[in-house]
Amino acid sequence: MSVVESAPAVDAAPVPYSGSLLDSGARELLLDTVREVATDPDQRFVLGRRTAELERRLRQRVGTGDVIACASGTSALGLALRAARLGPGDEVIVPAFGAEPLASTVLGVGAVPVFADVDPVTMVIDVADIARRLTARTRAVVPAHTFTTMADMPGVTRLAAAHGLTVIEDAAIAQDATLAGRAAGTWGQLGLYSFFPAKPFGMPGEGAAVLTDDPELARTVRALRDHGPGGERRSVHHEIGPHSGFDEIQAGFQLARLATQDARIARRARISAYYSQRFAPLRAHGLSAPAPDAEQCHYVYAVRTKRRDALAHHLAAHGIGTRVYYPLPLPRLPAFAPYAPPGARWPGAEQASAGHLALPLHPRLDQAQVSRIADAVAAFFR
Ligand SMILES: Cc1ncc(COP(=O)(O)O)c(C=O)c1O
Structure with missing residues (x-):
């Protein structure tokens, strides 16, 4: 890569911060996918066979036990916190610098967010400060990868194991990154990716996935995304869950974009x-x-x-x-x-x-x- 120094071209076309998500190929793909899903005799628009296939392909690609697609990264965090059985009386450690859902979802399950400081250079959670903020009520930690840097997952998981804490790895922004050869999203008991447009595997809409190696947690997340776990009979729910499905048009688009x-x-x-x-x-x-x-x-x-x-x-x-x-x-x-x-x-x-x-x-x-x-x-x- 050559380094060319030149005077800035003031009169050149503006470079907007994000630019458009879809180039012409992706735009055509989206329009083709809309037609395909609209004319599919199946007429299943949410959590259909394309979503199941996307989950299967991501499972293979990441090398994790299960991937559960859902409506957004915020919703994925909420599902993970609920599946980990966090609620009133619990404290959950989150970074003091980052996206609002890190704290709002903790409050959403009735638990209290405890803010740990970040390293001022890497801007990711400081493991030593997590240790300082532990109390008898601390039940979980939610490290989040930030900008270009993955959180110190070896350090976080070591500390969490020593104190019996659940780790929910917020890899909303870090899909396809690895640390020490291990995929982002697979370090904790639960992890998540966001597919919001600007994210690394962004798409023209909202969506996300929860990752886990634990079959029981996976079963709970699957049930929770569909109004909550039920009993023997369909729609007889034993627990309250959100409605957090995944759109079949987006699933078709993402399947094609994997290549x-x-x-x-x-x-x-x-x-x-x-x-x-x-x-x-x-x-x-x-x-x-x-x-x-x-x-x-x-x-x-x-x-x-x-x-x-x-x-x-x-x-x-x-x-x-x-x-x-x-x-x-x-x-x-x-x-x-x-x-x-x-x-x-x-x-x-x-x-x-x-x-x-x-x-x-x-x-x-x-x-x-x-x-x-x-x-x-x-x-x-x-
Ligand atoms: C670290 C982090 N967690 C969660 C989210 C929420 O994801 P979504 O926008 O898909 O709801 C974001 C969004 O930017 C994020 O940066």
């Missing part, structure tokens, strides 16, 4: 590696970028700098879209502030929130766009 998934991930990885190569010399000027690492996930490429807002304005002036994902740590959000113990602090999460800026990273970016983005960042710091 090209590795190429999309490889393209994301190449862009990520290129950025990291270009940004390494800028460390001395105040830019901190993810280190190139074969085992990173490639969802969002976030740099960190004390001059974050100025960098965002500079890039906007050059037609380049950026995003701040989590402007405040979770316990600082008004919705979750009641669960922040008085006087508690999360310095790593504060730094991550104040400093991160995500640059465009998706497989439809071409090399000219990627070079232009890197050039514009470099020009800001020189």
